[in-house]
Amino acid sequence: MRFYEYEAKALFRKHRLPLGAGEVVNSADEARAAFGRLAGPAVLKSQVLSGGRMKAGAVKFADSADEAAAHFDAILPIVVKGESARSILIEEKSPVAQEYFVAITWDGRRKQPVLVFSDMGGIDIEEVAEKHPDHVSKTHFSSILPLTPRIAKEAIGATGVGGSALNKLTPIVFELMKIFLEYDLTLAEINPLARLENGQFIVLDGHIDMEAEARGEHKALLDELGIGDDETRQARPPTEFELAGARVNAVDHRGVAGNVVEFDGNLGLVIGAGGGSLTLFDAVRKHGGKPANYCEIGGNPSVGKAKELTKLILSKPGVEKIAVMMNVVSNTRVDIVARGVVKGCIEAGKDPAETIAIFRIPGAWEDEGFKILEKYGVEYCDRSVSMYDAAGRAVAKMA
Amino acid sequence: MAGLFIDIKVAAEVAKNPETARKLEEVCPVGIFAARESGVEIVDDNLDECTLCDLCLEAAPSGSVEIIKLYEA
Amino acid sequence: MSILISKDTRFIVQGITGREAVNLTRENLDYGAKIVGGVTPGRAGRDVYGVPVYDCVRDVVEAHGQIEGSVVSVPPRFTKDAVFEALENGIQLIVVVTENIPRREVAQMVELANLRGARIIGPNCLGMISPEEAKMGGVGGPAANTRQAYAKGHIGVMSRSGGMTTKIASTLTAAGLGQSTCVSIGGDAIIGTTYAELMPLFEADPETHAIAIYSEPGGRMEAELAEWIQANNSRLPVVAFMAGRFMDEMKGMRFGHAGTIVEGKEDTTTEKIKRMEAAGISVAERIEEIPALLRKRLEEV
Numbered sequence A: 001m002r003f004y005e006y007e008a009k010a011l012f013r014k015h016r017l018p019l020g021a022g023e024v025v026n027s028a029d030e031a032r033a034a035f036g037r038l039a040g041p042a043v044l045k046s047q048v049l050s051g052g053r054m055k056a057g058a059v060k061f062a063d064s065a066d067e068a069a070a071h072f073d074a075i076l077p078i079v080v081k082g083e084s085a086r087s088i089l090i091e092e093k094s095p096v097a098q099e100y101f102v103a104i105t106w107d108g109r110r111k112q113p114v115l116v117f118s119d120m121g122g123i124d125i126e127e128v129a130e131k132h133p134d135h136v137s138k139t140h141f142s143s144i145l146p147l148t149p150r151i152a153k154e155a156i157g158a159t160g161v162g163g164s165a166l167n168k169l170t171p172i173v174f175e176l177m178k179i180f181l182e183y184d185l186t187l188a189e190i191n192p193l194a195r196l197e198n199g200q201f202i203v204l205d206g207h208i209d210m211e212a213e214a215r216g217e218h219k220a221l222l223d224e225l226g227i228g229d230d231e232t233r234q235a236r237p238p239t240e241f242e243l244a245g246a247r248v249n250a251v252d253h254r255g256v257a258g259n260v261v262e263f264d265g266n267l268g269l270v271i272g273a274g275g276g277s278l279t280l281f282d283a284v285r286k287h288g289g290k291p292a293n294y295c296e297i298g299g300n301p302s303v304g305k306a307k308e309l310t311k312l313i314l315s316k317p318g319v320e321k322i323a324v325m326m327n328v329v330s331n332t333r334v335d336i337v338a339r340g341v342v343k344g345c346i347e348a349g350k351d352p353a354e355t356i357a358i359f360r361i362p363g364a365w366e367d368e369g370f371k372i373l374e375k376y377g378v379e380y381c382d383r384s385v386s387m388y389d390a391a392g393r394a395v396a397k398m399a
Numbered sequence B: 001m002a003g004l005f006i007d008i009k010v011a012a013e014v015a016k017n018p019e020t021a022r023k024l025e026e027v028c029p030v031g032i033f034a035a036r037e038s039g040v041e042i043v044d045d046n047l048d049e050c051t052l053c054d055l056c057l058e059a060a061p062s063g064s065v066e067i068i069k070l071y072e073a
Numbered sequence C: 001m002s003i004l005i006s007k008d009t010r011f012i013v014q015g016i017t018g019r020e021a022v023n024l025t026r027e028n029l030d031y032g033a034k035i036v037g038g039v040t041p042g043r044a045g046r047d048v049y050g051v052p053v054y055d056c057v058r059d060v061v062e063a064h065g066q067i068e069g070s071v072v073s074v075p076p077r078f079t080k081d082a083v084f085e086a087l088e089n090g091i092q093l094i095v096v097v098t099e100n101i102p103r104r105e106v107a108q109m110v111e112l113a114n115l116r117g118a119r120i121i122g123p124n125c126l127g128m129i130s131p132e133e134a135k136m137g138g139v140g141g142p143a144a145n146t147r148q149a150y151a152k153g154h155i156g157v158m159s160r161s162g163g164m165t166t167k168i169a170s171t172l173t174a175a176g177l178g179q180s181t182c183v184s185i186g187g188d189a190i191i192g193t194t195y196a197e198l199m200p201l202f203e204a205d206p207e208t209h210a211i212a213i214y215s216e217p218g219g220r221m222e223a224e225l226a227e228w229i230q231a232n233n234s235r236l237p238v239v240a241f242m243a244g245r246f247m248d249e250m251k252g253m254r255f256g257h258a259g260t261i262v263e264g265k266e267d268t269t270t271e272k273i274k275r276m277e278a279a280g281i282s283v284a285e286r287i288e289e290i291p292a293l294l295r296k297r298l299e300e301v
């Protein structure tokens, strides 16, 4: 989950990283007033989650309060990669002598955090890595041994930085490493980290990504930053339907059922798990079906969860039937899912036999599950019908 | 009230035994039994969550707990 | 022979009184597993299907001697500690079933496991099975279903999706191809053991003649496998089934496992397929194609 720049900076400030003066403004008048509180020229930056602000013209420099106000009005309506600005950050613009890059992320291969440092910051780091490999260092570090500044020192030194710059950069980079681990981040980046002409080092821009799974652990911080539970901050904002799905999933911790993605079609999908969902979604589309949603059931959700998911999908306008399909299940149980979807149909005031286009979940406890489906007259099939063909049967019923 | 799929009956004299009540509450992984002072109580809302694990049958005197699958009737 | 587990592997279940753990304990026992004890703090003295419950791993080890494995099925908040507990009590093979564990905690478990010379499978996985020998974890489900889906033979199976492990195995079994060992490795961004890290074990197992894997968009695990195969000149033919082709149309969406996030061009399905094919991995469009592809590759050997 990505933080806005002003949120990332609030977190940095909390950890005493050096930052220039600045504030978040929401109107031209506020921008004008804020300019008056800064010591000199200012920069106004659109607050969006995606990159490419500069290119889009959503970052501008102001030399006067009037100019700041005018820039506010100019920047606010700019849409960056489909995203509107949440607010504008106005900051003091200080003369920069050199820019550095520092980021910490996870290396899934080494299964350790990796610190990336460069003394050529401000520009695209991938390009630097390609053209000037000796100016980029990558240093893995332990996630269980006590963190000490020497890792930061070595990483910085590896790019050829020495003297007082090394000594001033080390505590900043070290603090960022601590922040990365403390808050379950998947990315902690400062770019650029600047040395000003007056010799001071400050954070000019930063990116923070927090692991979605760890949000609960860090609720206190999120509350402090004003990040609400309904802000998922995915590639696009969630729809009402998707938020409702997340609420279904949060009802209890037993299994997964509710991570839904909304589509335009008429065939609701109650499908799983993980890989099975991908395959089934592909199959429905190959047969010419129009899915109303993507979802994933897994980890043996409770009857209550499967029921609520079914009700949610059936409540979506335009959904006529649902297809309940999974690959051969082993830990998710056929009978538990069957109970959930049948109960969901009934509570939604619909006839399960009419509403469930196909129930194709073979595997654990299938005999028990099929008894339930039999009783309610639902069409079902076992593993002798492939996922691909089952998807075809469901699509055929929609005609 | 029974669930849509599952109903559970505990023999009257066993249901009153606080020791059995405590045991039933402890073994059931989906919270179908609640131990009260008066003995065991069935939590209706959880009935349909029964996993048919049979741990309650093992925990109580033989034959005193009965799991009824309503979809077999 | 098989890898990782055999009928003699003795293991425990941590969190044994929970809903999922109760289920998998019964399933594993029915399949012949040697579960010597279970752990749920505060529930010592109970038993689950005859398996004695203890308050901590140390007590199980004291009562039963050194134990090789543990299946960890506890809520996400307690998982790291449970894994540490197993590791610090000398357990060498740990299957972590729990999902939704933050990367930091997974990395910490893996790092401690490395320090202790132990292996973690998962998290967010269903464990593993050496057909007709033993299984450890929920893979395959109830013993009767497991016997239907899995048969002893010579194909090693690895899958990021637990369900797909069984799906691939049952497709192989139906086509007359048995399996040596099938491992559900988990789908998260950081996992204890990757495809490439299991390969040396399969490579050293004379009973394994070929490998089938399930693959999906996101992550670099297939690239790592491809590299391993090339670098080690592997004797084993590999067939991969690739799911999630439609995801190329939607970058940055979150699907399925946490690992399934398309981060950029490098991880698109098309790229991944190219990379695997370059390393000599045959890529199946549909699961049903796996057996024929395997047979073809086995004939070439």
Ligand code: SF4
Pocket: B008, B027, B028, B029, B030, B031, B032, B049, B050, B051, B052, B053, B054, B055, B056, B057, B067
């Ligand atoms: S069978 Fe298991 S889940 Fe059902 S009531 Fe008994 S103990 Fe609870």
